[in-house]
Amino acid sequence: MNFLSKIxxxxxxxxAANPTVAMVEAAYKHHGLDFRYLNCEVLPKDLEAAVKGARAMNWVGFNCSLPHKVEVIKFLDGLGESAKLMGAVNCVVLRDGKYIGENTDGKGFLKSLKSIIDPAGKSIAILGAGGAARAIAVELALENASRITVVNRDQNKGKDLVDLINNKTKCKSEFKDWSTKFEVPDHVQILVNATSIGMSPDIDARININPDSFRADLVVADVIVNPPMTNLLKDAKAKGCQIVDGLGMVINQAVLGIKFWTGEDVDPEVMRKKLLEVL
Ligand SMILES: NC(=O)c1ccc[n+]([C@@H]2O[C@H](COP(=O)([O-])OP(=O)(O)OC[C@H]3O[C@@H](n4cnc5c(N)ncnc54)[C@H](O)[C@@H]3O)[C@@H](O)[C@H]2O)c1
Ligand SMILES: O=C(O)C1=C[C@@H](O)[C@@H](O)[C@H](O)C1
Incomplete structure (x- = not known):
């Protein structure tokens, strides 16, 4: 008998409203994996201590969600290729006693978006410049998006992401200040919300954007998982746009993360079913 599960x-x-624990534990159970997934409330001031705690308890890895994806880097022992390029980590993996930061967010998003539209050659506007936005923007640029407009409140963070895309990929990127209501320009074919606006418990929060600027041929994607149908997606649907919710992304990134930790290819449908049950 072995009573020591991997953490x-x-x-x-x-x-508190993050449902990923239910989804990942359902996958572990379905595949008979003796692993546990703990949803932990970690404030920015406690992030270093949390990483030290994980080390002390031999956690085999952990995900970082908002707002830790960029800050966590300084507490890790190294970065995988994609995380190094994006400057953001959502998945930490214990390898040979070292915590290595990986990024599976961008690939998770891309797979979900591609079920609706191929981003190659498209003009894309991304709202936000945090951890999720960095991963999504870089992955879209590597997938040959033609133009990426980064719309952000904080100029420094927004311009930093624009520079990253322009310097490290073939895609053209520009910064758009977000101090007034954002009007989606005519050239934009895909709009991505990579901010946390509308995430539970603030589900009534509205993004500073004019829905009258949504054309019916615009594809609108949101990264928010809970609730899957945000005000942004409701507005987009009402305007006849095709929409992509955050469920596909969160399931796809988890498949990749669980593979890193356990070596197992888990069934995404098990996680989708559980998410739809709990949300
Ligand atoms: N579906 C998924 O798989 C998935 C994956 C990653 C992140 N997410 C979600 O993406 C969201 C962002 O996560 P993150 O890790 O990038 O967070 P973050 O803290 O790194 O970045 C948040 C971004 O949102 C912007 N923002 C927040 N409130 C704003 C407001 N009122 N007005 C304008 N901008 C605002 C910030 O400026 C920043 O650019 C979260 O809701 C997270 O749960 C979902
Ligand atoms: O809470 C979670 O399990 C996660 C949330 C998202 O931010 C993902 O990016 C992250 O990898 C996993």
């Missing part, structure tokens, strides 16, 4: 989990704040 994984998620560090974020706010975390």
């Amino acid at each position: 994984t989990g998620s560090f974020s704040t706010p975390s």
Whole structure:
């Protein structure tokens, strides 16, 4: 008998409405994996201590969600290729006693988006410049998006992401200040919300954007998982746009993360079913 399960989990704040624990534990159970996934409320001031705690308890890895994806890097022992390029980590993996930061968010998003539209050659506007936005923007640029407009409140963070895309990929990127209501320009074919606006418990929060600027041929994607149908997606649907919710992304990134931690290819449908049950 072995009563020592392998431990994984998620560090974020706010975390109470984050449903990923239900989804990942359903996959572990379905595949008979003796692993646990713990949803942990971790404030920015406690992130270093949380990583030290994980080390002390031999966690085999953990996810970082908002707002830790960039800050966590300084507490890790190294970065995988994609995380190094994006400057953001959502999945930490214990390898040979070292915590290595990986990024599976961008690939998770891309797979979900591609079920609706191929981003190659498209003009894309991304709202936000945090951890999720960095991963999504870089992955879209590597997938040959033609133009990426980064719309962000904080100029420094927004311009930093624009520079990253322009310097490290073939895609053209520009910064758009977000101090007034954003009007989706005519050249934009895909709009992505990579901010946390509309995430539970603030589900009534509205993004500073004019829905009258949504054309019916615009594809609108949201990264928010809970609730899957955000005000942004409701507005987009009402305007006849095709929409992509955050469920596909969160399931796809988890398949990749669980493979890193356990070596197992888990069934995404098990996680989708559980998410739809709990949300
Ligand atoms: N579906 C998924 O798989 C998935 C994966 C990653 C992240 N997410 C979600 O993406 C969201 C962002 O996560 P993150 O890790 O990038 O967080 P973050 O804290 O790194 O970045 C948040 C971004 O949102 C912007 N923002 C927040 N409130 C704003 C407001 N009122 N007005 C304008 N901008 C605002 C910030 O400026 C920043 O650019 C979260 O809701 C997270 O749960 C979902
Ligand atoms: O809480 C979680 O389990 C996660 C949330 C998302 O931010 C993902 O990016 C992250 O990898 C996992």
